[in-house]
Amino acid sequence: VPVANIRNFSIIAHIDHGKSTLADKLLQSTGTVLARDMKEQFLDNMDLERERGITIKLQAARMRYVDKTGEPYCLNLIDTPGHVDFSYEVSRSLAACEGALLVVDASQGVEAQTLANVYLALESNLEIIPVLNKIDLPGADPERIRKEIEEIIGLDCSEAILCSAKEGIGIVEILESIVKKVPPPKDTTKEPLRALIFDSYYDQYRGVIVYFRVMDGKVKEGDVVQFMASGKEYEVGEVGVLSPVQMPVKELFAGEVGYLAASIRSVADARVGDTITLSRVKAEKALPGYQEATPMVFCGLFPVDADQFAELREALERLQLNDAALQFEPETSSAMGFGFRCGFLGLLHMDIVQERLEREYNLNLITTAPSVVYRVHCVDGSVVECSNPSALPEAGKRKEIEEPYVRIELLTPKDYIGSLMELAQERRGEFKEMKFITENRASLVYSLPLGEMVGDFFDQLKSRSKGYASMEYSVTGYKESKLVRLDILINEEIVDPLAVIVHRDKAYGVGRALTQKLKKLIPRQLFKIPIQACIGSKVIASEAITPMRKDVLAKCYGGDITRKKKLLKKQAEGKKRMKSVGRVEVPQDAFMAILRLE
Ligand code: GTP
Numbered sequence: 001v002p003v004a005n006i007r008n009f010s011i012i013a014h015i016d017h018g019k020s021t022l023a024d025k026l027l028q029s030t031g032t033v034l035a036r037d038m039k040e041q042f043l044d045n046m047d048l049e050r051e052r053g054i055t056i057k058l059q060a061a062r063m064r065y066v067d068k069t070g071e072p073y074c075l076n077l078i079d080t081p082g083h084v085d086f087s088y089e090v091s092r093s094l095a096a097c098e099g100a101l102l103v104v105d106a107s108q109g110v111e112a113q114t115l116a117n118v119y120l121a122l123e124s125n126l127e128i129i130p131v132l133n134k135i136d137l138p139g140a141d142p143e144r145i146r147k148e149i150e151e152i153i154g155l156d157c158s159e160a161i162l163c164s165a166k167e168g169i170g171i172v173e174i175l176e177s178i179v180k181k182v183p184p185p186k187d188t189t190k191e192p193l194r195a196l197i198f199d200s201y202y203d204q205y206r207g208v209i210v211y212f213r214v215m216d217g218k219v220k221e222g223d224v225v226q227f228m229a230s231g232k233e234y235e236v237g238e239v240g241v242l243s244p245v246q247m248p249v250k251e252l253f254a255g256e257v258g259y260l261a262a263s264i265r266s267v268a269d270a271r272v273g274d275t276i277t278l279s280r281v282k283a284e285k286a287l288p289g290y291q292e293a294t295p296m297v298f299c300g301l302f303p304v305d306a307d308q309f310a311e312l313r314e315a316l317e318r319l320q321l322n323d324a325a326l327q328f329e330p331e332t333s334s335a336m337g338f339g340f341r342c343g344f345l346g347l348l349h350m351d352i353v354q355e356r357l358e359r360e361y362n363l364n365l366i367t368t369a370p371s372v373v374y375r376v377h378c379v380d381g382s383v384v385e386c387s388n389p390s391a392l393p394e395a396g397k398r399k400e401i402e403e404p405y406v407r408i409e410l411l412t413p414k415d416y417i418g419s420l421m422e423l424a425q426e427r428r429g430e431f432k433e434m435k436f437i438t439e440n441r442a443s444l445v446y447s448l449p450l451g452e453m454v455g456d457f458f459d460q461l462k463s464r465s466k467g468y469a470s471m472e473y474s475v476t477g478y479k480e481s482k483l484v485r486l487d488i489l490i491n492e493e494i495v496d497p498l499a500v501i502v503h504r505d506k507a508y509g510v511g512r513a514l515t516q517k518l519k520k521l522i523p524r525q526l527f528k529i530p531i532q533a534c535i536g537s538k539v540i541a542s543e544a545i546t547p548m549r550k551d552v553l554a555k556c557y558g559g560d561i562t563r564k565k566k567l568l569k570k571q572a573e574g575k576k577r578m579k580s581v582g583r584v585e586v587p588q589d590a591f592m593a594i595l596r597l598e
Contacts, residue, residue: 062075134164198211198273207263298342301340312361315363371387371500411443518593
């Protein structure tokens with residue numbers, strides 16, 4: 001089709017408002033994917049994604065659509081990840097489009113992520129088509145939500161499409177509206193090649209597969225391309241379109257969306273947001289907006305069994321081929337032995353990597369509590385970045401510590417404003433702004449240390465608002481705080497992975513709560529185990545685990561052998577995720593205790 005008949009669009013929505021369901025219906029109704037070939041939710045094709053019901057990595061699909069007048073179109077849908085950890089990827093995929101469907105659940109209304117994504121879409125100058133989804137639900141109130149979107153976002157919703165992705169209502173209207181309202185790409189085929197990478201993944205046999213949108217020029221098999229940010233050059237082995245399975249074509253032109261394979265060794269060579277150009281006729285300037293994804297959250301990963309260290313390294317190297325944001329370096333801990341300090345975009349990213357290591361690589365790991373990156377100004381004038389509390393320079397050597405702050409926006413029904421303000425204050429949030437976005441819902445803005453948000457903040461937000469509040473955050477920069485390091489001693493030995501950096505005013509409370517929690521989590525032994533929290537050499541809280549007397553098996557009555565076996569098996573399973581620290585067995589939960597203090 002000519003470039004005038006191409007439409008590139010994406011779907012933006014808050015989690016669970018029905019983005020994937022709608023994408024599926026669009027693919028089905030254009031005959032791109034037959035219903036019977038359709039695994040549930042074609043675009044979310046990672047197993048983990050399907051299980052968790054969220055989109056992590058984005059994908060793309062090309063559809064053919066013949067409109068009501070008989071004119072054929074080529075529609076490229078570029079999916080966006082649905083989680084805050086991946087907002088940079090959302091911004092890159094939006095930059096590859098001319099339009100976006102804004103999907104809002106007609107029973108729920110605008111949520112924090114809806115707003116964040118709309119702002120990203122507006123920044124990329126996209127034509128936005130509002131879609132009110134889930135109108136089949138008894139609680140749906142499209143009229144109210146229509147007004148809400150107009151008031152909050154200032155978007156004209158008089159032509160908003162009423163839709164039920166589940167029942168297939170409104171799908172044709174959406175396709176017609178894409179064709180009519182989303183502008184076609186500009187025809188800049190004559191200019192030097194510039195293509196924007198919005199996704200990439202590592203294929204064992206073909207190397208990295210890069211998904212991109214050609215913004216200017218053209219690209220074909222045999223071309224030598226350069227990735228402008230990494231500077232790496234490769235000869236293109238294959239170009240193609242995503243229909244949605246990969247289908248090779250001869251050449252891709254300005255306005256088109258597709259993939260290329262070029263035996264690229266690692267996704268770090270061809271990162272999301274980078275610009276592809278031709279080596280012999282280079283573009284003058286890369287496309288705007290490239291950022292290297294920087295890890296914000298770090299934790300230690302240690303094999304339970306020291307023999308698995310080499311396997312862990314290999315698994316991390318493999319995952320990194322496919323995940324440019326994942327960082328790791330070897331770490332040695334006096335308590336834990338050899339492991340790796342790993343960096344992630346956020347907590348979800350951390351969870352996913354951990355789960356994949358255990359599931360796909362069969363590793364048995366102990367994960368230490370996540371930490372942010374502190375910036376330490378030392379007395380000697382040097383500045384040290386520290387992502388590991390136990391490596392914080394000594395009190396005498398440091399002048400001040402800075403920590404990362406985020407701007408956080410909470411959207412909540414007005415009944416929960418009080419309890420959410422309390423939550424933000426407990427987490428050292430500085431109040432910035434509150435406004436009522438409708439009669440019943442408010443937006444609260446705080447500046448808050450990222451370190452206070454890592455952990456159970458999101459769970460707390462949900463539980464204190466009965467599930468009704470939503471949030472969105474972005475990192476704003478570093479600020480000085482009065483921070484101290486709290487060390488934990490178990491059986492008189494410092495357990496370095498349990499060290500935490502906390503605000504001075506909270507140190508005593510945290511010390512007390514943490515020692516109490518550890519007392520509950522660490523199993524009793526035959527001897528007494530003291531647990532202490534210290535700042536420097538000063539003990540600020542202490543507890544003790546009393547020695548165990550009874551034999552566990554004594555619980556079994558009458559020598560019932562199956563019960564006995566069960567109990568022993570249960571114990572063995574419990575044991576798997578334990579690390580011996582000195583003479584004490586410390587379970588995985590204890591390393592995460594700091595995240596769930598009462
Ligand atoms: P992420 O992938 O996390 O971004 O979520 P999503 O926005 O893609 O949501 P998804 O399509 O997975 O839908 C979330 C839930 O809403 C699923 O249980 C769907 O079955 C349901 N759902 C989606 N569309 C409709 C609809 O029109 N009506 C009803 N009743 N349920 C729907």
